[in-house]
Amino acid sequence: MSSTQFSKITLRSRPVADIIPSENFQTEHASLSSLVPGAKQVLVKIGETMRAGGLGVVVKAGEGSKFAKGDTVYGTPGWAEYAVVDDKTCTKIEPPKGTDALDFLNTLGMPGMTAYFGLHDIGRIKKGETLVVSGAAGAVGSLVCQLGKRLGCKVIAIAGSPDKCEWLETDLGVDKALNYKSPTFYKEWKELGYLDVYFDNVGGDILDFALTRLNRDARIVLCGAISQYNSAKPAGLTAYLNLISQRASITGFVVFDFAARYHEAIADIGAGVADGSIKRKFHIVDGLAQAPEALKMLFTGGNTGKLVVKVSDGSIAKL
Amino acid sequence: MSSTQFSKITLRSRPVADIIPSENFQTEHASLSSLVPGAKQVLVKIGETMRAGGLGVVVKAGEGSKFAKGDTVYGTPGWAEYAVVDDKTCTKIEPPKGTDALDFLNTLGMPGMTAYFGLHDIGRIKKGETLVVSGAAGAVGSLVCQLGKRLGCKVIAIAGSPDKCEWLETDLGVDKALNYKSPTFYKEWKELGYLDVYFDNVGGDILDFALTRLNRDARIVLCGAISQYNSAKPAGLTAYLNLISQRASITGFVVFDFAARYHEAIADIGAGVADGSIKRKFHIVDGLAQAPEALKMLFTGGNTGKLVVKVSDGSIAKL
Numbered sequence: 001m002s003s004t005q006f007s008k009i010t011l012r013s014r015p016v017a018d019i020i021p022s023e024n025f026q027t028e029h030a031s032l033s034s035l036v037p038g039a040k041q042v043l044v045k046i047g048e049t050m051r052a053g054g055l056g057v058v059v060k061a062g063e064g065s066k067f068a069k070g071d072t073v074y075g076t077p078g079w080a081e082y083a084v085v086d087d088k089t090c091t092k093i094e095p096p097k098g099t100d101a102l103d104f105l106n107t108l109g110m111p112g113m114t115a116y117f118g119l120h121d122i123g124r125i126k127k128g129e130t131l132v133v134s135g136a137a138g139a140v141g142s143l144v145c146q147l148g149k150r151l152g153c154k155v156i157a158i159a160g161s162p163d164k165c166e167w168l169e170t171d172l173g174v175d176k177a178l179n180y181k182s183p184t185f186y187k188e189w190k191e192l193g194y195l196d197v198y199f200d201n202v203g204g205d206i207l208d209f210a211l212t213r214l215n216r217d218a219r220i221v222l223c224g225a226i227s228q229y230n231s232a233k234p235a236g237l238t239a240y241l242n243l244i245s246q247r248a249s250i251t252g253f254v255v256f257d258f259a260a261r262y263h264e265a266i267a268d269i270g271a272g273v274a275d276g277s278i279k280r281k282f283h284i285v286d287g288l289a290q291a292p293e294a295l296k297m298l299f300t301g302g303n304t305g306k307l308v309v310k311v312s313d314g315s316i317a318k319l
Numbered sequence: 320m321s322s323t324q325f326s327k328i329t330l331r332s333r334p335v336a337d338i339i340p341s342e343n344f345q346t347e348h349a350s351l352s353s354l355v356p357g358a359k360q361v362l363v364k365i366g367e368t369m370r371a372g373g374l375g376v377v378v379k380a381g382e383g384s385k386f387a388k389g390d391t392v393y394g395t396p397g398w399a400e401y402a403v404v405d406d407k408t409c410t411k412i413e414p415p416k417g418t419d420a421l422d423f424l425n426t427l428g429m430p431g432m433t434a435y436f437g438l439h440d441i442g443r444i445k446k447g448e449t450l451v452v453s454g455a456a457g458a459v460g461s462l463v464c465q466l467g468k469r470l471g472c473k474v475i476a477i478a479g480s481p482d483k484c485e486w487l488e489t490d491l492g493v494d495k496a497l498n499y500k501s502p503t504f505y506k507e508w509k510e511l512g513y514l515d516v517y518f519d520n521v522g523g524d525i526l527d528f529a530l531t532r533l534n535r536d537a538r539i540v541l542c543g544a545i546s547q548y549n550s551a552k553p554a555g556l557t558a559y560l561n562l563i564s565q566r567a568s569i570t571g572f573v574v575f576d577f578a579a580r581y582h583e584a585i586a587d588i589g590a591g592v593a594d595g596s597i598k599r600k601f602h603i604v605d606g607l608a609q610a611p612e613a614l615k616m617l618f619t620g621g622n623t624g625k626l627v628v629k630v631s632d633g634s635i636a637k638l
Contacts, residue, residue: 237555244572249571
C-alpha cells in the first residue's frame, strides 16, 4: 500500500466566532507509506470519526503493541482516513451482547458516560424528582432524558425544533418537550413548575432562566455550554442569588474523571440498549470532506442524536 | 408602666436601589401598656438589635412561657425598644465560659454559625488549601479568615479599605489582604495564584473574577452578595464555564438549615473566643434612631466587624 494516498483534514485557522469551513479547515493528502507504527503504536483505518474521538480498525500493529490486526479500537485519531496512534490512547471495543461497536460513539462512549455520571454522580438524581434537560435531542441529552424516565422522574426536555420535540415526547417518552425557539418558551416552562435537577448542555440565557426555577436543594449539572463556546463574550448569569435561598448548587465536571467506573455505566446502559428500553439515534454524515460542515451543525442545532462522520467503508461501516 | 411610651422604627416604603433613611423608615411611638404577652409569649426589653436579630431581657412572661423575667434571649424583635415575641422564636442565651451574651450577635450567633457551617460543610475546607474570603472585614468574613488560618490554610482576604486590610493582616493574621477598591486589585489577586475555596459575601464582579482563579475541584461558597442586593439589575457572571474544566462548584446555603448542629459550632468557636485565639470586633451604633443610617453602612462598607445598634441601656448594655 506504499503508493496509496489518503486524506486528512487539518486546521487552517482558529474560528473567531462562528465556524467558516472553507476558511478554518483544509483537506490534505498524504502517502500511506509515510505512516509506520512504531513501538506500542498501531496504524488504524478509520471507519467513523467525530470531533472528540472515533472508531477504527487496526491495519498494522507496531512492535509490542497490545492490539492485533483487525481489532476495532476507540481513540482520538482526528479527521483522517488513516492514522498512527499510541496504544495508550486507544481502547479495544468489545460490544456487550445486543449492542454494536457504533454504540461506543454514543450511549456506550463518551456521550453515554457523560450522561450517566453527570446525572447520577453530579446531579444525584432521585426517583420522583423533576429533571430538566437542555440540548435534549443531542447524544448526551437524549440519554439523560431516558435515564431520568427509567428512574421514575418527571422529565422536561428542551430542544430546538418541533421535530426534535416530537421525537423526545413520542419516542423517548419525556413528559414534556419545549422548543426554545418558540416565542412562548419561557412562559411554557414557567407553567411546568420548579425543578430538582437541571442538566445543562447549553449555558447562556436558558441556564440563567433555570436559576429562577429551582426547588430547594436543586442541583445544576454543568455539562456544556454550546450556546457560549463561539461567543466572543458569553451572556452573563444574573439569577445566581437564587442559589442561596434555594440551597442549590452548580457543579461542573469532566467525564474522564470517571474512567475507572465506565464499566458500571457500560453494563447498565448496555442492558437497556440490548432490551430496547434505551433508544439511540445517529445523525450520519457521509464522507470525511463533510466533517467541517457537520461540525457547524453542533452549534446551530442541525443534528438530532449523535452526530458522526462516516469516513470510510470497511468493517465499521457495515454496522 | 402603663403610660410609658416607647419607640419603634417601621418601614415607610421599600428602597428601590440605595437606602434613603428618611424616605424608607419612620419612627413610631407607642404605649407600653399596649404590649401584653399572651400564652407562650414574653415581653422583651431590647438591649442590642440588628437587622436580623437582637438580644433582649425578658421583662414580663406570658402564661406558660418557658422563659422567666430577667432571662437574656436572642430573637428577632425588630427595631423597637420593646416587643412581644413568641417563645418559639427566642433562644435563651447562656454564654460559654469566657464569652458573653453579645457574642451571640457575632461569633456565637448567626454570623458565627454562617462562617462555621459555610466553610466546613459547604466549602469542605481542608488543611493546606488556599482560601479566599470576600467581605473579609465583616462579621462572617473575619471569622471565616480566622477559622481558615486555624486550620492551616493560606488565607487571602478581600476588604474595602487600607485600614480593614491592615486589621486583617496584623490582628487576624491572614496571609494577604487585598483592597478591592485599589486600581491594582485584580492584578494583585492574580499574582497570588489559584484558590481551592472561595467564600463569597459580595457577588458581582469579584465573584466573576474568582471563577477565573479556580484550582481543580474548587468550591465556591455562596453566602451573600451584598454588592447586588440593591442593584436594579445584578451584574452577570460570565466566567462560569471554568466550573466545567476545573470540576468546580458554586453552592448556596442558608444557615438555619444547620440549627440542630449550632451547639457544635458554639462549643468550637466559644473555646477559641475564650482562649483569645478567635478575635471579634463590634461596630456599635448608639441609639435606635441611628438604625436606618447604620443599615446603609452594610452596603457601603462603612463597618469593620459586626455592626450592632445599641437600643437601650439595661443589663445587656453593661456587657
